[in-house]
Structure formats: structure tokens, C-alpha cells
């Protein structure tokens with residue numbers, strides 16, 4: 133009796149933190165000290181059943197610094213935790229499964245056709261996770277019903293190399309550079325090599341990763357440059373703030389538009405005001421993201437700001453969403469609030485690190501199958517039928 | 529007891545009471561200094577300065593704004609006639625020689641090196657003159673409302689002579705001791721800042737009695753723990769004061785983002801209390817400097833991420849207050 137009460141209390145106090153961690157799936161709280169880290173055996177690919185199952189395998193296979201680079205969030209990781217928590221503040225309302233049983237999930241975003249409303253998020257240096265890096269990621273994405281992939285500005289392999297050969301559609305991501313020619317010399321070859329849209333990440337003006345600076349963890353580029361600073365960037369204002377991205381301005385979009393003829397997205401939008409500014413500057417789609425909790429800590433979760441942005445945009449441009457997605461039901465919850473598609477960051481990285489292209493494929497196929505199932509369970513057989521009425525939100 | 533897991537907030541790892549502190553460069557934020565103090569101090573002494581109520585701060589998120597040029601980022605402001613480099617004070621903390629052999633002098637030296645304003649406590653273990661000599665940044669002197677008037681007035685005179693720019697009177701009694709406040713300020717030129725205000729009604733009374741500033745803070749009196757936390761009352765105090773005098777706040781501020789939440793609500797500055805003692809205990813003046821500088825940089829960064837280039841640009845659209 134006592135034992136189970138204590139156990140229940142322990143579970144309750146854990147709930148905030150482990151929303152979405154393998155702890156929830158594994159009833160081993162007492163038996164095992166740390167069920168995520170203390171794996172005694174690495175599970176085979178066929179044994180992995182949910183996207184959460186890939187992280188422990190990746191952890192077992194990676195050196196700690198590389199594991200941490202994917203796992204961490206900025207500051208005290210409040211926002212990273214909240215990204216997962218927020219999905220608990222929405223309940224999908226079950227409905228009778230339609231008789232037909234077939235679910236239509238295909239869609240088109242900015243001219244890119246896709247079998248599911250799911251992209252691979254742009255994430256840096258995938259070569260750390262697997263020898264074939266972005267090429268393996270694309271191979272896995274292609275195998276999973278041609279899932280489109282957004283290639284990071286900080287990819288291990290150059291865009292043209294990732295784009296070589298047949299495969300799923302590619303978009304290219306850019307961190308704004310102050311010298312316009314630097315943007316041009318990066319984007320033009322990528323677009324020539326097949327990038328069908330440009331994703332401009334606007335949310336990294338001044339981030340700091342405490343965990344990365346703790347010494348035991350490395351950032352993508354090596355040991356951090358010390359307290360309060362972004363890696364090895366000289367501070368040059370009185371408050372020791374790294375200056376190299378503080379110049380960002382909206383007119384950047386007007387300027388790149390002169391030479392970018394494919395659609396342009398702004399990634400990292402978290403307010404209705406900024407969504408409207410995007411429209412003023414001719415941005416073709418809004419990408420709601422807080423960089424997976426790696427930008428400003430104590431930012432809201434992306435899920436809780438999605439309605440305000442969808443309402444501001446009023447269907448004029450597509451809204452793409454990422455942050456904390458680990459289940460098909462998470463995807464459906466975001467679609468129900470009005471996202472046109474979602475992107476997956478860490479989950480596919482764990483898949484890549486765990487089992488290369490096959491791991492990526494399996495992570496995506498799990499999400500696809502779970503999405504279909506969740507649609508059936510909520511009585512929806514088409515994306516067009518997905519709407520706000522199918523979920524109850526109770527944001528905090 | 530459950531084990532630390534992946535999803536827990538990050539914390540510096542130390543051995544409590546071991547006397548061994550990590551290298552200063554490993555400390556990234558004020559909360560790390562708490563761990564360092566825990567390592568350095570005798571557990572009973574550490575217990576006196578551990579913790580702090582941050583629950584109201586944890587219920588506030590930012591509304592980050594993108595693509596705003598913040599290269600000219602500036603945290604300076606004018607407060608009661610003094611120019612502040614950043615709106616983060618080392619608050620009044622007494623009896624600091626228990627935590628470091630150089631006590632308040634070391635704390636003052638650290639604050640001064642960080643260009644941070646300082647409030648010297650009436651319970652200082654060091655003389656007013658010694659502390660003043662260690663300070664180049666603006667500083668204020670603090671007394672308790674229930675202090676013996678003759679001795680207190682002599683100290684206030686000394687502080688004023690040594691360069692204090694304002695007098696902070698900390699409320700102590702269950703009812704405001706206006707007679708005592710009047711007696712302390714009589715014949716004195718320094719602006720008076722009343723510390724220990726926790727409600728709009730008290731703020732209104734303070735204005736009626738002509739104070740020149742308010743610090744929203746849990747008063748030093750029994751039963752105060754049950755009151756609304758300073759951060760919960762800040763908005764209503766700011767609204768009541770309506771810009772007539774500056775409103776400051778303390779209680780639980782640790783991260784630069786915490787400071788930003790108060791500034792966005794309408795505070796003019798924030799006082800750090802325990803973090804100063806943590807840093808002093810573990811690293812002396814250098815620790816205090818580093819802790820304050822880290823918090824300043826944190827604030828600067830969070831302002832940039834919210835698209836705000838100076839303190840005047842801040843308003844409540846920067847934040848969202850949540851129910852839980």
C-alpha cells in the first residue's frame with residue numbers, strides 16, 4: 133500500500149519533467165537507477181517501437197559530447213522541457229472510427245508535394261551522428277515515403293553533395309550573414325542543386341548554452357568560448373554580449389528576395405506581431421519554432437503560441453511548426469491548431485545516430501503510422517477535416 | 529529519492545561542506561554560486577542563505593521578437609540622480625564577515641568592479657568609511673525603521689558624508705511606522721526609498737508620506753512569508769505608483785531573465801540578495817564581480833532576444849504571465 137502511494141507521488145512529481153521521456157514507457161523507476169542512461173543491452177532496430185526508444189540507443193553509441201550536443205537546450209532548459217509539456221495541455225477528442233478506414237495524409241506546402249505533413253527539421257553537423265551524415269538522413273527520409281528534408285546551413289556535407297542523386301525533396305536553411313554576398317554565395321549553388329525553398333532562421337541572435345559551457349559538453353564547433361558567450365566569438369559591447377548577429381533586421385528578407393526566386397520561410401517566429409511582420413516583408417511561410425528550446429530560455433513552448441500565430445496569419449501563408457514532437461498524436465494536435473505541416477528535429481537525429489538511414493526511416497514511419505492512427509481515432513480521414521473542434525486545449 | 533535524470537534543470541555538481549569550490553570560470557549563472565557556497569560553507573551557515581522563492585518568476589514566459597537590430601544595446605538608466613551601468617543592485621545584506629573575512633568591503637569591491645550599484649546594510653561588519661572607499665559605483669545606505677533613532681541618524685549622517693546617494697528604510701513592524709520613518713529622514717537631504725512594500729495599498733501610503741522610491745520586497749517581520757510574493761504584487765504596485773517614484777524589487781532574482789521580467793512589468797531596477805552572499809562566500813570580491821557581470825550579460829542577451837535595445841523600450845508585451 134505504502135509503497136504504491138510513494139510510487140504514485142514520485143510519478144506525479146516526475147510528470148513535469150519526463151513528459152515524453154522513456155521513463156514514462158518503462159515502469160522501472162525503482163528497479164533501475166536511470167533507465168535512460170544505464171542500458172545494459174543495446175536494443176536492435178526491430179525492437180524499437182516508439183520514437184522515444186531511439187535516444188537510449190543513440191546515447192549508447194555516441195561519445196558523450198556528441199550526445200549532449202543534440203540533447204541540450206539553452207539556459208536552464210525551461211523552454212525545452214515546456215515544448216514537451218505543452219502537448220499535455222491539449223486533449224484530442226475521440227470519435228468513432230470511420231468505416232472506410234483509409235486515411236488521406238498527402239499535402240503540398242509551397243509547391244513541395246508530400247505524402248505526410250512531415251518534414252525533417254534543419255539540424256547541424258549530422259556527420260557527428262553517422263559517417264554518412266546528411267546523405268544518410270536523406271536516404272532514410274526518402275525511404276519513409278519521400279519525406280522532404282531541410283538541410284542545415286551548418287551541415288557536415290555541402291548541400292550539393294546531399295542533393296546528388298535521386299531522393300526526397302530538399303529545402304535549404306540559412307543563418308543570415310551580414311555581407312549580402314555571403315548569403316548569395318551559399319544560396320545560389322544550393323538552389324541550383326535543387327533546393328526548392330529557403331528557410332531563414334531568425335531566432336539565434338544571442339543564445340547561450342549553459343550545458344555546452346559546462347566543460348563536460350562540447351558545442352558543434354568545439355569547446356565553448358567561456359562564460360556568457362557564444363562559442364569563440366569576441367564580445368564587443370559593454371555587457372560582453374557577442375555581437376555577430378545583433379544586426380539582424382527585417383529588411384534582410386527584402387534584400388535576399390532580389391536573388392532568391394524560390395519560396396522563403398522565416399524560422400523561429402513565436403508571436404503574432406512577428407508573423408505579421410513576416411507578411412509585410414513578403415515571407416512565403418511562417419515557421420513557428422523556438423529552435424527546440426535552444427534559443428531564448430523561458431520562451432513559450434511553440435505549441436502554446438501556435439493559435440495566436442495561425443489566427444494572425446489567417447490562412448494567407450502556410451504555417452510550419454516544430455518543437456518537441458515525439459508522437460503522431462503531437463503532430464495531429466499541431467495540425468488541429470492550424471499548422472500546415474510539422475518538422476522533426478531531435479527524434480530523427482536519434483534515429484540517425486542509432487541505426488543510420490534505417491533508423492531515420494523507422495522514426496519517420498512510426499510517426500506516420502501514429503498520425504494515421506490518431507486521425508482514425510478522432511474520426512478524421514482527411515487533413516481537410518482536421519480542425520480545432522477535435523481537440524480541447526487548456527494552456528496554463 | 530529519485531535519481532537525477534535527463535530532464536532536470538542543470539546544476540553545478542559539488543560536495544556540500546567540502547570546502548572545495550569549482551574554478552570560477554565554470555560558474556555560468558547566479559544559481560551556480562549557490563552550489564559553490566554550499567560546497568564552501570558549514571552546512572548550518574549555508575542553510576541561512578540557501579534557496580529563495582522563484583515560483584512567480586517560473587510562471588512568466590517571454591514573447592521573443594526577431595529581427596530587431598540590437599547592436600546598440602544599452603542597459604544604462606538614471607535612478608535618483610545616479611547613472612546606473614545596469615539595473616542590477618547588490619542588495620543590502622548584513623553581517624557579511626561570517627561569510628568572508630573581508631565582509632562588506634569585499635562585496636563592495638566586487639560590485640564596484642562590475643560597475644553595479646550597491647546598498648550597504650545597517651548591520652555591516654565593516655565601517656561605512658571602509659566600504660565607501662571600496663566603491664566607485666553608486667551606492668545607497670540602508671537602515672531599519674525600528675532602529676534607535678539617535679544612533680541611526682548618526683550613521684545616516686556618516687553615510688551621506690561618505691557619498692551615499694539615497695537612504696533605504698526597511699519596514700519592520702506589522703503596521704507602517706510612519707512616525708519612525710519621519711524621524712529618521714528629518715533634516716536629511718538624501719532621497720528616501722522605502723523597502724518592504726508588498727501591496728498597492730502600502731505603496732499608496734508610502735507615496736502619501738512622500739517617499740522618493742519603493743522596493744517591493746518581503747518585509748523583515750514575522751508572518752511575512754504568507755504574503756503575496758514581491759513578483760506577484762509588482763504589477764499592481766507599479767500601476768498604483770504610476771511613474772511618480774521609481775519602483776524596485778527583490779526576492780528570488782537569479783537569472784538575467786528574472787530581472788527582465790521585473791523590468792518589463794515596470795520595475796526600475798532589481799536587487800540581488802542571496803546571490804551576492806553565495807558569490808562572496810565562495811570566491812570573495814572576484815566572485816561577486818563575476819556573478820553580477822554574468823547576470824548583466826544574461827539580461828543583455830535576453831533583451832536582445834526580445835528585440836529590446838534599451839530599458840525605455842521595455843513594457844509588458846515582453847512577457848506573458850501564466851496561471852501555473
Ligand SMILES: Cc1cc2nc3c(=O)[nH]c(=O)nc-3n(C[C@H](O)[C@H](O)[C@H](O)COP(=O)(O)O)c2cc1C
Pocket residue numbers: 201202203215253254255256284285286305333399421422423424425426454455456457475476477478479
Ligand atoms: C542538434 C540540433 C542542431 C540544430 N541545428 C539547427 C540548424 O543548424 N539550423 C536551424 O535552423 N535549426 C537547427 N536546430 C533546430 C531544429 O531545426 C528544430 O527547430 C528543433 O530541433 C525542433 O525541435 P525538436 O528537436 O524537439 O524536434 C537544431 C536542433 C538540434 C537539436
